[in-house]
Amino acid sequence: MGAFPWIVSDELWERIEPLLPRKERRFRYPGRKPLPDRQVLCGMRAAHGHPVGVPAQGTGFGSGMTCWRRLRDWNEAGVWQRLHEVLLAELNAAGRLDWSRCVVDSSHTQGARRGSHTGPSPGARGRTGSKHHLITDGRGTPLAVILAGGNRNDVTQLLPLLDAVPPIQGRVGRPRRRAVTPYADPGYDHDLFRKQVRARGVVPAIARRGTRRGSGLGVCRWVVERTFVWLRGLRRLRVRWERRADIHQAFLTLACCLITHRQLKSFC
Structure with a gap:
């Protein structure tokens, strides 16, 4: 080398x-x-x-x-997605994926240049940017990440994010895609989407709007916040510099691969 x-x-x-x-x-x-x-x-x-x-x-x-x-x-050519699936399969084979729950959340990133999948974010004082929508297992291992405009409501990306989780091999039987319970904050509180999540065979645990902080679900949801910190540790993802959404998505998926590989090394 x-x-x-x-x-x-x-x-x-x-x-x-x-x-x-x-x-x-x-x-x-x-x-x-x-x-x-x-x-x-x-x-x-x-x-x-x-x-x-x-x-x-x-x-x-x-x-x-x-x-x-x-x-x-x-x-x-799908290299980064296939690499992520390979690493997830190795973790699954070692019994290091927590399928008892998954955690969903999003994070805003400022866009230095306009392009596809950007928009003014109400949570960032109207600044143009994008959102990283992330789903992890119960230990914080990234299962999938998608890119959306900063003006898209979080709940609209819940179903696409659940569907973005690939079939994960590594264990005997059918490859698995669904955790038992997906956890989410009040930004995903909508009865219509709760019904659609239940139609996929899982029971959501989504905090209700107006619920005071420290009500209990945060005990499970903190792992996705830690994974976002890991993503932000890669300076390339703190600000979106690319106009093309597919290039920024490539950086995102590669970052998830690096985090998953690091967790695999820590286990070995």
Whole structure:
């Protein structure tokens, strides 16, 4: 690997490499030899800690445009989603996913540039931005994350978020997608959506509007707040710099993969 094994560990690379699409070089006029995939992946990983997400020239990661193109191509090929499913399956096989409950919440991120899936957020004094909608298991492991405009009500993303959880393998029997009870704060309080959640075979535990703080559900919901802190630890996600929603979604899913891999390492 060279000088940067600490950015993408051998354990993580062994899981990513089989998922990457292979591109055949032209026999005639092949052009400049492309940078190794692992080296470019190190640039993407370094971009998570960079405020604008572009590696500086001369760092050995290639140009920012090279990292951007690979990120786009791998996202279109479904690499990050499949990697997340692989890591979740390993955690599930080890019995480290808590299926007794899942927790749903959202967090606003300011948008430095306008683009798709942005809008004025009432909770952020009307500033343009996006919302990260996250669902975790009972231990705070991210199961799925979706991007929406800052002006979208949280409850409208509840069902898409539940449906975004992939079938997670790793145990004997049918792959699992649903926890026993989804927990949510009063922002998701709506009887119509409660009925639709029950129609999916789960019983929601959603706090009612007007309920005083410390009523009890927060004992279970704090894990998703901690996961948001982990996401915000990656500076690339504190402000949305991308106009394209799919690129920001790629960064989000990659961040969930890194968090899931870190939890897998802590167990091993």
